[in-house]
Amino acid sequence: GMLPADLGKASARRLLRVYTANVEAVRRYTPEPYPGKVALVRAARRPEEDPTLGWGALAPGIEVTALDADHYGLLQEPVVGEVARVFRSRAGEP
Numbered sequence: 532g533m534l535p536a537d538l539g540k541a542s543a544r545r546l547l548r549v550y551t552a553n554v555e556a557v558r559r560y561t562p563e564p565y566p567g568k569v570a571l572v573r574a575a576r577r578p579e580e581d582p583t584l585g586w587g588a589l590a591p592g593i594e595v596t597a598l599d600a601d602h603y604g605l606l607q608e609p610v611v612g613e614v615a616r617v618f619r620s621r622a623g624e625p
Contacts, residue, residue, distance in 0.1 A: 568592040570621040572614050576601040594621070 534543065569590040571583060575597035581587065582595050596617050600610040619625070 562589050565590045566592065568594065568621070570618060571595045572605065572617050573597050574600050574602050574605055576604070 534546075538546075567590075569586065569592060571586060571593055573579075573582070573584060573595060576599065582597065583590075583593050587593050598605060598610055598613050598617075600607075604610050605614055
């Protein structure tokens with residue numbers, strides 16, 4: 532029941548390949564320090580002890596913006612518009 536009923540086998544296989552590739556990429560990834568500025572937009576409805584979600588140790592120039600949403604709500608209207616505004620302002624756009 533997690534996938535649409537009309538999802539065909541070919542589409543399901545493609546989704547599984549993408550998921551598998553993403554899992555493998557995460558497994559192989561080794562984070563390294565980054566001296567530049569980093570903009571992190573996070574869900575305020577997901578309380579964390581560390582507001583940088585662990586990235587502060589690698590990116591001392593991190594700027595955190597917590598928006599009133601849960602994780603998936605960040606990708607939906609109207610909050611996704613706020614996410615876009617944060618990144619545009621960090622990029623120097625009006």
